[in-house]
Structure formats: C-alpha cells, structure tokens
Amino acid sequence: MLPYQTLQEAEEALGRTATFAEKLWFTYSAKKPDYILHYHNTLFLFLFYSILPLPYLFIELYLSKNMDRYKIQPKIKRSIWDMFKCYRDVMLTFVVAVCPVQILSYPTIKCIGIRTGMELPSASEIFLQLLVYFMIEDFSHYWLHRMLHSKWAYQKIHRVHHQYTAPIGLSAPYAHWAEVLILGFASFVGPAIVPCHMTTYWLWFILRQLEAIETHSGYDLPWSPTKYIPFYGGAEYHDYHHYIGGQTQSNFASVFTYCDYIYGTDKGYHHHKKVLQKLKENVGKEVREN
Ligand SMILES: [Zn+2]
Numbered sequence: 001m002l003p004y005q006t007l008q009e010a011e012e013a014l015g016r017t018a019t020f021a022e023k024l025w026f027t028y029s030a031k032k033p034d035y036i037l038h039y040h041n042t043l044f045l046f047l048f049y050s051i052l053p054l055p056y057l058f059i060e061l062y063l064s065k066n067m068d069r070y071k072i073q074p075k076i077k078r079s080i081w082d083m084f085k086c087y088r089d090v091m092l093t094f095v096v097a098v099c100p101v102q103i104l105s106y107p108t109i110k111c112i113g114i115r116t117g118m119e120l121p122s123a124s125e126i127f128l129q130l131l132v133y134f135m136i137e138d139f140s141h142y143w144l145h146r147m148l149h150s151k152w153a154y155q156k157i158h159r160v161h162h163q164y165t166a167p168i169g170l171s172a173p174y175a176h177w178a179e180v181l182i183l184g185f186a187s188f189v190g191p192a193i194v195p196c197h198m199t200t201y202w203l204w205f206i207l208r209q210l211e212a213i214e215t216h217s218g219y220d221l222p223w224s225p226t227k228y229i230p231f232y233g234g235a236e237y238h239d240y241h242h243y244i245g246g247q248t249q250s251n252f253a254s255v256f257t258y259c260d261y262i263y264g265t266d267k268g269y270h271h272h273k274k275v276l277q278k279l280k281e282n283v284g285k286e287v288r289e290n
C-alpha cells in the first residue's frame, strides 16, 4: 500500500514525474495492503504452473511426429491422463505445503526488506539483481540437490522427483513436499541477501518457474532464447540427470553448468555425449557406404 492519496502526491514525494510503469504501479498497488501484494506470488505459482507447460503438452500430444527429432527421449510418450495425474499431484503439494509457507512467510519478507514503494527499479538494477539471485540459487540448489542424492534422502524424499526418468514440463515441481520446501528455500536466499522491489520479487519467481519447466520439458528446442545464455544447462543437461536416475552423480545444478564443472560432477554427462556422437558418426558412415 502506498502512503499517497493521489498520483500528484506521489510525484511530489518522488520529486519528479512518475514514469509510465510507475503510474501503472500506483494505479494497481496504491490501495492494496502489502500482504496482498506478497500473496500475488501464490497466485502466480498456480497461474504460471498451469500456463507455461501448455506449449510442451501440445507438442507432446498433437505434434509429436514432427517434433520427435527435438525430443530428448523420443521413445517415451505421455498420455493426457499421465499429465493430468502429474498436474493434480503437484497442485495438491502446492495447496498443502507451499501455500501455507508462502502465507506464513509474509513477516520474513517484510523483515528482509522487500519494498513496495512508488519508485520502481531501473532495468539494469532488475537485471543485476536477477543475475545475483540465479547465481546464488544455483549454488544453493546444487548442494541441496547433492544432499538429496544421499542414500537416506533419496529413498525418503528425492525418489519421488525421479519417478520421471523422462521428465515433462509439468513434472518440474513434481516432488515430495519436503523437497519442494527444501529447494524452494534456495530461491529465497538471493532476495534475502540482496532485497529488491516487489515487482522484481514477482518476476524472479516467475522466471524461476519458467526455467524449471523448460529444463524438464523433455524437448531440446534449437530456437529457445536460453541457448544464447552463457553456461546455461537447459533441457538436455537436466534430462540426463533424470535419465540416469538415483545412481547418478552428474548434473546436479538447476540453471547453469558452472557448479558441476567446478566440482567435477559433469564427467558422466560429457562421456555420454561423446559416446552418442561416436554412434551417430558410425551410423552415418554405414549409411554412406551402403
Ligand atoms: Zn536428482
């Protein structure tokens, strides 16, 4: 909620004319209490989880033949019923575990200094903050994920996420409720260390969701804009982690590849890629000779 009755009052406090985005923000947020703005994240969680995987589902169900060359594990197909069960289970986890934590976390959000003021951050501030959040989240996620691959944690918790040896977009948050909370915590570390504006905070969780759905999509699409992000893992990278399953000691990172490179947990993946490349070359040679 903004402490101004009119836009004019807000502009006087700013000491300048409000930008177009700030005017929009004023219109939207001026009368809404801060806790309502914070609870938007819960709404976005349901909304974007329901919308973002749709293109991948459409490809899997209706364009499967044309898009098979981009499917990472083309032999495994999911029915609409499989997808519905995944969606239903994830929604249940959101309602039972994630929503209560998000609602109860409001005082923490206030404490760490997530601001809702009239002055919006610049594009460069948003970019730098998001970059820091991704780096911090990636590092925290890497180690928490490695811990989830210990014998006890895998059997009790992480096994659920690995039920999908060939993941689909909807299965990104398909996991034991404890895992959703443990790995969700990693996403809060960045904003806790470098507090931001509420709009950046929303954007961060939407992008994080978008990234998780893409890396679990099961499709390595060559035109994906993420192909231009340096050190970005992507769908093929994380798919390998699911393909190997519980025994894997490779590709623990969620977004970038730098942690796996530094700690030497990408060797299995690179070996696998080399073997596949050799197989492809041999098949090509045989075709040419015949
Ligand atoms: Zn895992």
Ligand SMILES: [Zn+2]
Binding pocket: 161, 167, 172, 216, 238, 242
């Ligand atoms: Zn996964």
